Amino acid sequence: MNSVPLWALVLTLAVLILCSAFFAMAETALMAANKHRLRLLAKRGHRGAITTLWLLERTDKLLSLVLIANTLLNAMATALVAALAILLFGHEETVLSIATAVVAFLLIVFAEISPKIIGATYPERIALASSGVLRVLMTAAKPVIWFVNLFVGVVLKVLRIRRGHDLHQHRVSPEELRSIVLEGGNFIPQKHKSILLNLFDLETISVEDIMTPRAQMEALNLALGVDELKHELTTCYHNKLPVYEGEINQIVGILHVRKAVALLNQTDALTIDHFRELLTPAYFIPQDTGVFTQLQYFQENKERLGIIVDEYGEVQGLVTLDDIIEEMIGEFTTSVPGAARSDSFNWDSEGECLLEGSTPLRDINKRLGLAFPLDGPKTLNGLMLEQLQEIPDSPISLKVANCVIEVIQVHDQAIKVIKLKRPLPHKRLA
Structure with missing residues (x-):
């Protein structure tokens, strides 16, 4: 030891601390790296990403390598500092204690905390850069890692812990x-x-949440006669219309308006039977069907429109493929009556908004930023009736989800017009 220059010992100590810092930084970076970004880079052929994923698939061996290396490096650094202290100051217990405290401080600051913070700050960059070195070291140290893991396996077996359990069950x-x-x-x-x-x-809502209620459905009644059917066909807004006979629950089919218009142009003496011949079978949907499930059903059955029925077979409304697509990407600019109206409501300058009672609660929550409950009634009228437990016969107001709701007009056993008042922001107590 006396023949070794002092500078060489100090340099060796610095190298040991740097190596320990490298392992700590690389371990933290690998554990914190974004696995999805690494897989994307690996698919593009990035060698560093491929190597990093290879290491992460062998986490037990990687951690064994890092811990073995850090333990050896820290022990060597401690021994080297003790040797330096003895070389310079002799066998003084106080000096040895101070040297031990100094090396512990150096390891904590420069080989643990600082490199781990750096590794957590730039995980992908450091993981990609260090993965190649770690793979080479893991291959070189394979016998040592195997030997150490033999004892680790025994300890885990005694503790009844299955190594690697559920490693492949980590799904997002x-x-x-x-x-x-x-x-x-x-x-x-x-x-x-x-x-x-x-x-x-889409996984959490049903077709009932996005359907057109039957009160707003555009449908044809064969019982009205040919003249009335002609008038409704020339003024309708949709290309496909449900057709019923006498009562809305008696759906007899779906009429393609284009075919009916061609029939009007070609036939002089029209009868109801001419319209019946153009009908296609109606496609019925239970009201609790999930929206995403219904999207798949539409695709499998080559359908674009379905009639929603409840458990008693009564018609509740209809849903179309366009309704589901709009739920995903937003509303289109269409000529549907009410589409413009549903887009137009907003808070006025006084923080108020007039709405029809049939307005869906989901639309209100989206457009006005409110939080009305969606696990019960689907419309504003239904929410009010549930809260009041009766049909009001005079103007009345109440507060739901921090929003004041005022009944403006009631007609035909339903609330027709309602005024909402914007909730005041919560004030924090000093």
Whole structure:
């Protein structure tokens, strides 16, 4: 030891600390790296990403390598500092204690905390750069890692812990995917982010939430006669219309308006039977069918329109393929009556909004930023009737979800017009 220059010992100590810092930084970076980004880079042929994923698939061996290396390096650094202290100051217990404290401080600051913070700050960059070195070291140290893991396996067996249990069952849940999208920041355009979030919502809503209620359905009644049918066909807004006879629950089929218009132009003496011949079978949907499930059914059955019925077979409304697509990507500019009306409501300058009682609660929550409950009635009228437990016969107001709701007009056993007042922001207590 006396023949070794002092500078060489100090340099060796610095190298040991740097090597220990490398392993700590690389381990933290690998554990914190974004696995989805690494897989994307690996698919593009990035060698560093491929090597990093290879290491992450062998986490037990990787951690064994890092811990063995760090333990040896830290022990060597401690021994070297003790040797330096003895060389310079002799066998003084106080000096040895101070030297031990100094090396512990150096290891904590320069070989643990600082490199791990750096590794967590730049995980992908450091993981990609260090993966090649770690793979070579893991291959070289394979016998040592195997020997150490023999004893680790015995300890885990005694503790009844299965090594690698559930490692391949780590799947990203819909909630985690939603969080990833929300945290996408500037990497995902706002419109794309909105579409992705809407796709997640399709799993939680049913066709009843997005249907056109039967009171607003545009349908043809064969019992009205040919002249009335002609008038309704020339003024309708849709290309496909449900057709019933006498009562809305008696759906007899779906009429393609284009075919009917051609019939009007070609036939002089029209009868109801001419219209019956153009009908196609109606496609019925239970009201609790999930929206995403219904989208798949539409695709499998080559349908674009379905009649929604309840458990008693009574018609509740209808849903179309366009309704589901609009739920995913937003509303289109259409000529549907009420589409413009549903787009137009907003808070006025006084913080009020007039709405029809049939307005869906989901639309209100989206457009006005409210939080009306969606697990019960689907419309504003239904919500009010549930809260009041009766049909009001005079103007009345109440508060639901921090929003004041005022009944303006009641007609035919239903609330027709309602005024909402914007909730005041919560004030924090000093």
